[in-house]
Structures are given as C-alpha cells and as structure tokens.
Amino acid sequence: MNEKSTTKSKQSKPIKKLSPLNIIGSIIIVILLGVITFLGFQYYENSKELDKLDDPYYLYQLQVDFSEAVLEDISKIMILPDGEPTVLNIDDVESLKVENPEFYDNSKNGDMIVIYPDVAIIYRPGEKLIVNVAPVITEDIEGLETE
Numbered sequence: 384m385n386e387k388s389t390t391k392s393k394q395s396k397p398i399k400k401l402s403p404l405n406i407i408g409s410i411i412i413v414i415l416l417g418v419i420t421f422l423g424f425q426y427y428e429n430s431k432e433l434d435k436l437d438d439p440y441y442l443y444q445l446q447v448d449f450s451e452a453v454l455e456d457i458s459k460i461m462i463l464p465d466g467e468p469t470v471l472n473i474d475d476v477e478s479l480k481v482e483n484p485e486f487y488d489n490s491k492n493g494d495m496i497v498i499y500p501d502v503a504i505i506y507r508p509g510e511k512l513i514v515n516v517a518p519v520i521t522e523d524i525e526g527l528e529t530e
Contacts, residue, residue, distance in 0.1 A: 453495050457506050460513055469498045473505070486517050 435441045450470040457463060473479065473494045479487045490505045494514060497504040505514040
C-alpha cells in the first residue's frame with residue numbers, strides 16, 4: 384500500500400502547453416511594462432531638468448558659462464582687450480540695423496555682441512566667425528558736464 388501511495392504522489396499533473404496566443408500576450412505585457420518604466424524614468428528626469436529652469440541662480444550660471452565659452456572662442460581668433468565685457472544675444476537685428484546700419488550690416492539674429500569699453504565685437508557662435516569689430520563711441524549728452 385505504501386508503494387501505491389508513493390507512486391501516486393510521484394505522478395504529477397500533466398503540463399499544459401501554452402498556446403501561441405498566450406505567449407504573444409505575455410510578451411506584449413512584458414514589453415508594455417518595459418515601455419511604461421522607461422517613459423516614467425524619462426518623465427522624472429525631464430521634470431528635474433525643468434525644475435532647474437525655475438532657479439534664477441541656475442539660469443544665471445548658464446548665462447555666465449555661455450558668455451565664457453563665447454569669449455574663449457573669440458580669444459582663439461583675436462586678442463581681446465582687458466576688462467570685463469558685456470555679452471548680449473542679438474534677437475532683433477532689423478531694429479539694430481536702423482540704429483547703426485554699417486555695424487550691423489552682416490549680422491544675423493542669434494549672433495552675439497561683445498561690448499568692451501573701447502570696442503564692440505559681433506560674433507557668430509555657430510560658425511565661429513567674427514562678423515564685425517568697431518570702436519565704441521560714447522556721445523556726450525547735452526547739458527551734462529564731464530570731468
């Protein structure tokens with residue numbers, strides 16, 4: 384009797400064969416879980432980057448880093464004057480051309496203007512090209528005396 388009970392316990396239930404539909408469904412579920420996990424991670428990372436844009440110090444540091452990169456590029460092309468320049472992006476070249484057509488003649492939107500006390504430089508970062516260089520001329524305002 385013991386032999387019969389052990390033989391019965393040794394017998395296992397028959398294994399069901401998986402249909403191709405079940406296999407395809409399982410694969411689709413695994414792929415969807417992978418895609419959802421990937422998209423969730425991307426959303427999390429992007430939201431962290433977007434949160435940085437609300438930080439004024441982060442934006443200031445971006446501007447400083449970009450200005451330093453522009454000055455480094457220009458210094459490889461020409462000798463820059465001493466002093467701390469003002470670095471600005473040209474957004475509306477047409478209005479600048481009205482004020483000073485000769486200086487802004489070949490400039491485009493997206494060019495950078497680097498202004499030192501004695502010289503102004505228009506630089507095109509994408510092409511690493513100096514577009515124009517001109518002396519800075521300050522006009523005295525009538526009625527004000529300079530000492």
